[in-house]
Amino acid sequence: MINQQILEIDSLSVNFGGLKALSNVSLNLNSGEILGLIGPNGAGKTTLFNALSGFVTPASGNLKLFGEQIEWPRADQLVKLGIARTLQGVGLFPDLTVLENVMLGADIGARTGLIRAALGLSHRDESALAQKSQTMLERVYAGHLGERRADTLSYPDTKRVAIARALVSDPKILLLDEPAGGLGGQDIAWLNGLIRNITSSCAVVLVEHHMDVVMSVCNRIYVLNFGEVIASGSPDQVRNNPDVVTAYLGSGANNS
Amino acid sequence: MQQLINTLLIGVSIGSIYALMALALVLVWRSTRVVNFAQAGQAILSTYIAWEVVNRSGSFLMAFILAVAIGGLIGGLVESGLMRVLLKHANEGPVAAVAPVIATLGLLAVIRAVVGLIWTNEGKRFESPVSTAGFVIGDATLPFSRLNLLIIVTAAVVMIIFSIIFQKTNLGLALRAAAYNPEIARLSGVRVATTRTIGWIFAGAAGAVAGILVSPNDSLTPNSLDTLLVFGFVAAVIGGLESLIGAVVGGLVLGVGLSFVLIYLGTSLIFPTTFVVLVLILLLKPAGLFGAKGARSA
Numbered sequence: 342m343i344n345q346q347i348l349e350i351d352s353l354s355v356n357f358g359g360l361k362a363l364s365n366v367s368l369n370l371n372s373g374e375i376l377g378l379i380g381p382n383g384a385g386k387t388t389l390f391n392a393l394s395g396f397v398t399p400a401s402g403n404l405k406l407f408g409e410q411i412e413w414p415r416a417d418q419l420v421k422l423g424i425a426r427t428l429q430g431v432g433l434f435p436d437l438t439v440l441e442n443v444m445l446g447a448d449i450g451a452r453t454g455l456i457r458a459a460l461g462l463s464h465r466d467e468s469a470l471a472q473k474s475q476t477m478l479e480r481v482y483a484g485h486l487g488e489r490r491a492d493t494l495s496y497p498d499t500k501r502v503a504i505a506r507a508l509v510s511d512p513k514i515l516l517l518d519e520p521a522g523g524l525g526g527q528d529i530a531w532l533n534g535l536i537r538n539i540t541s542s543c544a545v546v547l548v549e550h551h552m553d554v555v556m557s558v559c560n561r562i563y564v565l566n567f568g569e570v571i572a573s574g575s576p577d578q579v580r581n582n583p584d585v586v587t588a589y590l591g592s593g594a595n596n597s
Numbered sequence: 598m599q600q601l602i603n604t605l606l607i608g609v610s611i612g613s614i615y616a617l618m619a620l621a622l623v624l625v626w627r628s629t630r631v632v633n634f635a636q637a638g639q640a641i642l643s644t645y646i647a648w649e650v651v652n653r654s655g656s657f658l659m660a661f662i663l664a665v666a667i668g669g670l671i672g673g674l675v676e677s678g679l680m681r682v683l684l685k686h687a688n689e690g691p692v693a694a695v696a697p698v699i700a701t702l703g704l705l706a707v708i709r710a711v712v713g714l715i716w717t718n719e720g721k722r723f724e725s726p727v728s729t730a731g732f733v734i735g736d737a738t739l740p741f742s743r744l745n746l747l748i749i750v751t752a753a754v755v756m757i758i759f760s761i762i763f764q765k766t767n768l769g770l771a772l773r774a775a776a777y778n779p780e781i782a783r784l785s786g787v788r789v790a791t792t793r794t795i796g797w798i799f800a801g802a803a804g805a806v807a808g809i810l811v812s813p814n815d816s817l818t819p820n821s822l823d824t825l826l827v828f829g830f831v832a833a834v835i836g837g838l839e840s841l842i843g844a845v846v847g848g849l850v851l852g853v854g855l856s857f858v859l860i861y862l863g864t865s866l867i868f869p870t871t872f873v874v875l876v877l878i879l880l881l882k883p884a885g886l887f888g889a890k891g892a893r894s895a
Contacts, residue, residue: 394784416783432781434774444767445774445785467767510786 346408347372347544348514353402355385355392355568362388363568366402370514375536375545377559377576379552381588384565386548387429390516394419394426407513420446425512427503429519435492439483439502442491443474446506477505481535497528504535513543521551533558556580564588603740604860605853610745612852613752617807618829619836619844620759621800626838627776628796629680635701636804637826638708639675641819643668643805644812645716648723657726665805672801675704676794709819720816729814748810755806756845759799763841772796776839828855831875837885846886 348370355363363385370376378386391397393404395416404413406422414422425446433442447470478484481501486494494502500520507515517536521529529551536545536558549555555562555576562579564572566588572579579585618636625633647664651657680697687696727743763769774782775792783789807829808822815821832851836843851874858870878885 396780416780417786417788419784420786426784428781428784432778432784434777434781436777437770437773441770445770445782445787447786470767506785 345372346370347406348546349403349405350389350393351403351405353389353392353404354400355388355397356400361568362397363392363399366565366568366570368563368570368573370544370546372513372544373540374560375540375547375558377555377562378546378548378565379550379555379562379579380565380571383567384588385568386565387518388568389565390426390518390546390548393424393516420510420512423511423513424516425507425510425514426516427507427518427520429522433491433494433499433502433506435490437491438487439478439489439491439494440471440474440487442502443477443506443509444470446509447474474505474509477509478502480508481505482531496523497525500524500528500532508539511542515539515543515545517545517547517549519549520547521549521554529554599737599739600860604856606739606741607745607860608853608856609849610741610748610852611856612832612849613749614807614811614825614848615828615832615852616845616848617752617755617803617810618825619832619848620756620841621804621807622829622833623836623838623841623844624796624800624803626833628772628793628800629676629684629697631680631697631701632830633701633800634698634826635675635704635708636800636829637820637822638705638712639668639671639801640804640808640825641712641822642671642708643801644723644808644817644822645712645721647805647809648721648812648817649716651724661806661809664809665802668805668808669798669802672797672799672804673794675801676797679704680797681790681793712819716819718819720818720821723812723815723817725813744813751806751810755803759803759841762799768795828871831871834875835878835885837887840885840887843885843887850886 346369350369351367353363353366354361366385366389368376368378378389380386388397392399392402392413395414395418399413402413404411406424411422414424419426434445437445475484475487478487478501481504483498483501483505486498486502491499491502500523504517504520507517520536521532524532533554536547536554539545547555547559559576561574562572562576563570564579564582564585566584571584571588572582574582618640621636621640622633625631625636643664646667647660650660650663654660679700683697683700684693687693725744727747729742729744731739731742733739761769763773771782771787772792772795774785775787775789776796779789782792807825811822811825828851829848832847833844834847835850836845836847851871854874855867855870858866862870
């Protein structure tokens with residue numbers, strides 16, 4: 342159910358040297374909502390995710406999380422703040438098993454305490470975490486892959502595992518960076534269902550080039566171009582916005 | 598046949614110590630991408646402390662535990678007090694690659710000087726906690742002693758502990774993830790700075806164990822562990838510099854190999870052989886015997 346505002350980005354700007362990657366971008370996300378973030382290549386979608394995940398430092402802008410103004414987080418604080426993110430490049434650890442990859446998503450240091458872990462006192466926590474990670478794998482239909490090394494998986498399976506790793510920390514906000522990239526029709530249909538299903542426990546921000554996915558699952562969409570928000574609204578509003586058509590197809594599109 | 602077995606056993610004993618030093622170097626390399634030449638200095642400081650405790654208390658066990666704990670502490674302090682600051686400030690251009698290594702060399706010199714100031718440069722005799730006389734089987738006395746056995750058992754226990762930590766605990770999982778890809782590890786909530794410090798603590802402890810095991814029945818001087826650093830480094834390279842198992846296997850291979858050189862060819866060929874092994878590995882198998890397929894690049 343969509344109700345209260347849980348994430349609010351106000352006037353976010355990110356510069357890379359002289360280049361303005363994001364310029365005064367503001368957006369908000371409500372609980373239970375699936376928010377799409379679209380735009381041509383280089384529009385700033387991933388940069389926005391990076392700013393929110395502590396990978397780049399904003400030049401200016403404010404962040405409110407669950408109604409509270411906070412500093413832009415460091416990457417290692419994200420899980421604790423209730424945010425999880427998948428990466429465009431999947432980002433699994435190739436020489437760890439699938440189960441270990443998923444377990445890593447659960448902020449293991451915070452759960453067991455590094456000192457306790459070093460002293461071997463966290464065995465019960467570790468078993469519980471392994472169990473929970475297995476459950477998450479089953480949720481994405483990858484339960485049978487737990488013992489495989491991550492570098493032996495097919496590409497669609499790595500995507501499933503990456504989503505399981507993001508979900509294992511019970512996030513309230515899930516940032517999905519091009520989850521449908523490289524997937525075939527059957528896997529995309531599965532992904533659509535999963536994203537809709539996830540909203541029972543968390544809100545989703547979706548960066549995606551597959552317009553079918555974005556238009557079918559998102560409640561609202563923001564369109565970025567050259568680092569600025571050029572449109573926002575429901576999928577239908579965005580689809581019919583002339584600025585969006587121009588951004589995607591070039592200035593001649595509206596005249597043809 | 599008997600000489601062959603003796604050579605093998607002595608090789609495993611020496612190789613266990615090389616393996617521990619290699620393990621220390623690999624732990625630091627994995628966590629920070631630095632070859633820590635100061636490891637010999639950190640280990641010598643821990644070993645002198647062990648020597649002091651043995652002299653005062655007569656208890657080797659107490660000296661061992663204390664020195665290993667202090668070795669770990671020194672490792673943690675070097676990382677948090679020196680390397681972290683250095684890597685933060687010298688993080689761009691050619692200096693970023695060179696500065697940390699130069700710093701560890703400088704630190705090695707400083708620690709040696711401090712040890713010399715406290716304990717003088719005169720050789721100290723570190724009494725062995727167990728007999729160094731070879732085991733007697735029938736009429737024959739083997740060159741393999743209780744001390745050799747103690748070395749192998751202690752090194753094996755340390756390696757098993759490391760193996761359990763790295764393979765079976767969440768901490769080990771975090772350490773492995775942070776070593777492979779710090780950025781993604783951070784995104785998973787792993788505090789990479791903390792795992793780096795823990796890597797250096799473990800390395801300091803492993804280096805201290807190596808120093809304490811190699812020193813009994815020998816003359817202890819501020820630079821008496823320098824050769825161990827060289828052998829440990831070669832062992833780590835044989836193992837691929839990334840792999841903990843590789844470090845152990847590299848140490849054992851080098852120890853056994855050099856033991857054969859020592860017995861069958863003579864002492865003078867030890868260092869040339871080591872150098873040739875290092876060059877051959879770098880030429881034929883630069884990623885080492887256990888080199889990671891997708892080792893991280895930064």
